[in-house]
Amino acid sequence: MALSPALYRWGVAYFDAASAAPLHPVARQALSASLDEGWADPARLYREGRRARMLLDAAREAAAESVGCRPDELVFTSSGTRAVHSGIAGALAGRRRVGRHLIVSAVEHSSVLHSAEVFEAEGGVVTRTPVTRTGAVAVESYADALRSDTALACLQSANHEVGTEQPVAAVAELCREAGVPLLVDAAQSLGWAAVAGPWSLLAASAHKWGGPSGVGLLVVRKGVRFAPQGPLDERESGRAAGFENLPAIVAAAASLRAVRAQAAAEADRLRELTARIRARVPAVVPEVEVVGDAERRLPGIVTFSCLYVDGEALLHELDREGFSVSSGSSCTSSTLTPSHVLRAMGVLSEGNVRVSLPAGTAPDEVERFLDVLPGAVAAVREKLGAPLPGPADPREIPPAGDAPAVDALVVDALGRRCPIPVIELAKVIGEVPVGGTVRVLSDDEAARLDIPAWCEMRGQEYAGEEPADRGSAYVVRRLS
Amino acid sequence: MALSPALYRWGVAYFDAASAAPLHPVARQALSASLDEGWADPARLYREGRRARMLLDAAREAAAESVGCRPDELVFTSSGTRAVHSGIAGALAGRRRVGRHLIVSAVEHSSVLHSAEVFEAEGGVVTRTPVTRTGAVAVESYADALRSDTALACLQSANHEVGTEQPVAAVAELCREAGVPLLVDAAQSLGWAAVAGPWSLLAASAHKWGGPSGVGLLVVRKGVRFAPQGPLDERESGRAAGFENLPAIVAAAASLRAVRAQAAAEADRLRELTARIRARVPAVVPEVEVVGDAERRLPGIVTFSCLYVDGEALLHELDREGFSVSSGSSCTSSTLTPSHVLRAMGVLSEGNVRVSLPAGTAPDEVERFLDVLPGAVAAVREKLGAPLPGPADPREIPPAGDAPAVDALVVDALGRRCPIPVIELAKVIGEVPVGGTVRVLSDDEAARLDIPAWCEMRGQEYAGEEPADRGSAYVVRRLS
Known part of the structure; x- marks a missing residue:
């Protein structure tokens, strides 16, 4: 039936708003309304162009107010990804004389990390700051990373995968004192609030807050050295090439105000x-x-x-x-x-x-x-066929004294993908004498992360990784 | 009142459809309809993502059919300008080993010419083929320009300012024989017809045919060496970074089919x-x-x-x-x-x-x-205060024999902008004896073009440009 x-x-x-939020009713309304008024070229002087220019100016003012910046500091890009790409490239180029060092956190969005890879390929040096087990960077890690030749630092306002907020205001303050601009990827948080602190550049994406796809924001504070890269294009202060996606820009600005x-x-x-x-x-x-x-x-x-x-x-x-x-x-x-x-x-x-x-x-x-x-x-x-969770049966635990050929047990999970290596490990752990070890052979990238995590969760000891003919051998010592 | x-x-x-066409009713309809179905991430596996993927695939198939290419040869960009930028950069990088020579016509869109400037700044060599007085390139000029180290040639299908169609099919054939890919900027013509000939890459812009803003097309034929530039991004075959502007893409494809x-x-x-x-x-x-x-x-x-x-x-x-x-x-x-x-x-x-x-x-x-x-x-x-047009009054023409200090007349139009220098010239030409000359001093860029054009239109002789303390002296000889 x-x-x-x-x-x-x-x-x-x-339940996947962090990928893309459904279109906000205000965005839909603004988009429809501006399709009639906003299709013309805002650079033209005739009436349709002037109307388009007025819509664009109004959208820029509204968005700037929501961000907490001057309208002339904000341009509209075609996506958050483009805003990040252009922002990082422009800031690095603008401060080329200062140096060729970039700081990013290890948990940035791929658009930031891939920009960093391009920079490395061109001879730049990148420091990736670590995060705690909760996904937060330590302010000190940025303090440690700052160098005299640091051209730019990047930090997300909050993480897109686990939701952890970053200490952006404190890191921005630190960067300001060091004279290094901080670019904040605010994609996940801008719909909730303006980003605090003396940041220098900011990128965001409208479809994350219920705006339409096809619109990002790039803010470059006055006084920040910025040299747009790529072919010259006079639109959006030379910072976002291509004809303005005006109806969507209007919808983006209107919906940001509405969700705020x-x-x-x-x-x-x-x-x-x-x-x-x-x-x-x-x-x-x-x-x-x-x-x-x-x-x-x-x-x-x-x-x-x-x-x-x-x-x-x-x-x-x-x-x-x-x-x-x-x-x-x-x-x-x-x-x-x-x-x-x-x-x-x-x-x-x-x-x-x-x-x-x-x-x-x-x-x-x-x-x-x-x-x-x-x-x-x-x-x-x-x-x-995962091992059924439940309290371990004490009868299954071989007494420590009986330990047969300690360290002899090997689980061959080569060619098996996540979560099979961990499942195989869990299946045999009962056969390992307390104090003894088991080696899991795996060529699955996830095993490197998941076997230690399993040990942490199950109270066993992760004894390290050893090279093997294929993949690696992950050594686990049974503690209980 | x-x-x-x-x-x-x-x-x-x-009357400015070449800048941006008003939204076609089919585009509006498709855009509205797909706002409900097309906001999710087409890379996701859940139902909203699958629906978005189906819309994207269908749009790609429809657009490819209109272009006359395979769906997997076509990606959607955020604008025609982006399509041109990415297409040229990717083709040049893909054929870097062949050489560092690029051919463009002198009348290409600024997105092509600015891409060429970036290439030159990076050490590339650019040949700009001339056009006739009607704005057309000669096929031979491409034949002459092709070299063994030519990485790419670019030619618009038709000119955006004067409407002149270019011999794209013949130039494409020539390039094919030479083993050089031809990129066609089809922005002005794609709404009218598919581009004929064995071209290799094609760029276009939806808002030129009545589609929405925020959508361009980039087509790269199978077999064409292509290396996308900029940070890695897996969307659109790695050729167009950023979240897909799906409702607009659907509207672009639907309206292209409708206008065709x-x-x-x-x-x-x-x-x-x-x-x-x-x-x-x-x-x-x-x-x-x-x-x-x-x-x-x-x-x-x-x-x-x-x-x-x-x-x-x-x-x-x-x-x-x-x-x-x-x-x-x-x-x-x-x-x-x-x-x-x-x-x-x-x-x-x-x-x-x-x-x-x-x-x-x-x-x-x-x-x-x-x-x-x-x-x-x-x-x-x-x-x-332009000279009133009309037949020249013969009484105003000093007889040639009476010519006073020939070549003595100078019009100082320094600091005056177009069309003043030409107006000043027209005002004094009556005082110049037949056979005599007048010098127009001007620092306006337009004078270099408009003074010779005036001579051509008025049947006078343009005798050339001479350096001056400020600007240039344009020398005109009165013939009648």
Whole structure:
């Protein structure tokens, strides 16, 4: 029997706002309205051009007010990615004489990290600051990284995968004292609030706050040396080539203002819902690790990883149940490497789920998600033949004295992908005498992250990685 | 008395489709429809992502069919300018080992010419092929320009300022034989027809055919060596960074198909209207030069220049009368240089007007334009104190024998902008004995183009340019 449209709709919840938020009603309205007025070239002097110019100017003023900058410091780009690319390239070029050193955190968005790679390929030097297990950078790590030849530092306002807020204001202050511009990737936070602190450049993306796709913001504070790269183009102060995407720009500015008007109340509401998920998931799903900072975090994002779970299979299960979420597991990506964010944090990547609630998410939807999740996880685990979680059976533990050929046990998981190496490890750990070790042979990138994470979660000792003929041998010592 | 909205609307005609065409109804419809379905990330596996992916795939197939290429050869960029920038940079990098030589025509769009400048700044060598007085390149000029180290050649399908069609198919054939890829900037023609010939890369812009702003096309034929530049980004085959502007992409593809369905009939209709303007303008406005090829031209574009006219003032006059047109005169631009297209053609730039009719232009609007134009030109000329056109009064011509101090006459137009230097020249020519010369001192870039053009139009001899303390001295010999 086919579900009725109403029932179908009821069962569907989109929980991936951190990828793209559904279009805000104000954005839709502004977009439609400006299609009639905003198609002409704002550089032209005739009436259609003047109308387009007025719309563009008004949108720039509105966006600048929301950002907390001067209108002439803000240009509209075609995406947040473009804003980051242009901002980093322009700032590095503008300060070429100062030096060729760039600082980024290890958990920046790929647009920042790929810009850094281009810079390295051109002879620049990049320092990647580490993060704690919650995903936050330490202000001191930026202090340590700053050099006399540092041209630019970059830091996200909050992390896109785990929601952890970064100490942007303090890092900006530090950079200001050192005379180094700080570029803030504010993609995940700008819909919630302006970025505090004396930052120098800022990038953001409209479709993250419910604006249309096709619009990013790049802000370059007055006084920051900036040399736009690429072919000359007079539009947007020479900082964003191509004909202005005006109706979408108008919609972006209008929706930013609209979401900000509701931001404080909506943040409180979503924060309560994500706190519920943070608290209840470990209670209803065994062997799970909730990652990211519990306090300093975005209102709508919560991320957790489930042992013995294939991330892609879990996404499919949840999708079938009507929930759209994303994952940083390597098993969902074509690159076969786990998310660089989870890697930098040193947390479990297998069975990873990011829930990012769009504004307006109903508590009922979250409750239903919490109802559905345990069954979805269990179904995936069962298919994979994962070891059933539960208290260890003491009869299974060989006494330490009986330890046979200690260190002889080897699990061959070569050619097997996440989460199989960890599942195989969990299956044999009962056979390892306490104090003894087991070697897991794996050529899966995720194992390097997930085997230590498993040890941490299960109270066993991760004894290190050894080279092997193929892949690596990950050594685990049984402690209990 | 304020005009009633109805009357106001009746009097308004937008004749600048070559800058941006009003949104086609199909584009509007498709855009609105896909706002609900197309906001999610097409790279995601959940239902909203799959729907977005289906829309993106369908749009790509439709656009590829209109272009005449395989879907996997076509990516969507954020603008035509971006398509050109990325296409040229990627093709040049892909063939770096072949050599560092680039061919462009002198009348390409600024996005092509600025890309060439970047290439030159990086050590590349650029050949700029000349054009005839009608704005067309000669196929032979590409044959002459091709070298063993030519990495890429670029040629527009038709010129954006004067409408002249280029021999793209023949140049593409020539390039194919030489093993050199040809990039075609098809921005002005793609709405009318697919580009013929064995071209290798193609760039276009949706808002030129009535699609939305924020969408360009870049086509790279299979087998063409191509190395995308800039930071890595997996979207659009790595050739167009940033989140896809999906609703606009859907609208772009749908409207391209829609305008093509009407293209043959609409082209005939507009061609007749522009032929009317080509024929009638010189009849109703004295001292005017219609530029561009009379036969091999786009259906909707016609361009002419008026002696003794300030382009910006004329645009204002026409705007007041309800007509939106553009101009390649230096007097309308902040750069103080006339259009590089008019310059390359060697035609008059002062008082330049480009009329580009959008699809659906009513014959009545064109008739009203032809009614209004003579008065608008006359009004500008009167304000400037331009010499009234008419047959020369024979009494004013000093007999050759009486020639006083030949070559003594100097007109000082330093610090005066287009069209003043030409007006001053026209005012004094009557005082010059036949066979004698006059020197016009000018530091206005437009004078270099417009004084020779005036000579050509008035049957006088342009005797060349001499260096002067400030600017240049342009020497004109009176012939009659």
